[in-house]
Amino acid sequence: MSGDSMRVNGTPARGHDPGARLLDVLRDDLGLRGVKEGCGIGECGSCTVLLDGEPVCSCLVFAGQAEGRDVVTAEGLAPAGELGRLQQEFVDHQALQCGYCIPGVVVSAAAHLAGADHVDESSVREALSGNLCRCTGYSKLVAAVLATADDGDQA
The missing domain is CATH 1.10.150.120 ([2Fe-2S]-binding domain)
Known part of the structure; x- marks a missing residue:
């Protein structure tokens, strides 16, 4: 497990496996169910998140590649419980x-x-x-x- 962190929806996230897919860390470790796995090969876009403001397929990104960076999911686009x-x-x-x-x-x-x-x-x-x-x-x-x-x- 890594001691480094990424910021997910503005909150530091630590202790994830840097070799895990970002998709799995977001869904399984952090409970962000808005990130969906569709194809698993970057073709469908269901797992799209923002990485430092740029859209990426989280199924193609290792968690270690997000270290020290900002990740925003659909849940992070508006305050909790509200719609933007x-x-x-x-x-x-x-x-x-x-x-x-x-x-x-x-x-x-x-x-x-x-x-x-x-x-x-x-x-x-x-x-x-x-x-x-x-x-x-x-x-x-x-x-x-x-x-x-x-x-x-x-x-």
């Missing part, structure tokens, strides 16, 4: 069905909104291209992200 503006737009636009992919989609969308100079349909579709959703058809996902960008409140 982006998350609320997903609800308002009915941009979810089974919900399995949604945490990863929301994390990818949040990264795009935080880092894009201009947000339009094309840029949102590109930002979400690493997240597979078999239920929604993407139109409502894109609409929710665009509504958040139009509100000017990116959180």
Whole structure:
């Protein structure tokens, strides 16, 4: 076990196996169930988290690679027990069905909104291209992200 730490949703996390997948540390050790395992090979985006503000597939990152870095999961995008503006737009636009992919989609969308100079349909579709959703058809996902960008409140 490692004595080093990473910050997960703003809280230091210590004592994890640096050789474990970040996905497993987040789900199994820290109980963050919003991080989902879909494919396990970085193709579906269900396990997307922010690592120092950049979206990554946590199934492809070793916990040791996150040492000293900031990790944000879908749970960390808003205060505990609350929905951020982006998350609320997903609800308002009915941009979810089974919900399995949604945490990863929301994390990818949040990264795009935080880092894009201009947000339009094309840029949102590109930002979400690493997240597979078999239920929604993407139109409502894109609409929710665009509504958040139009509100000017990116959180």
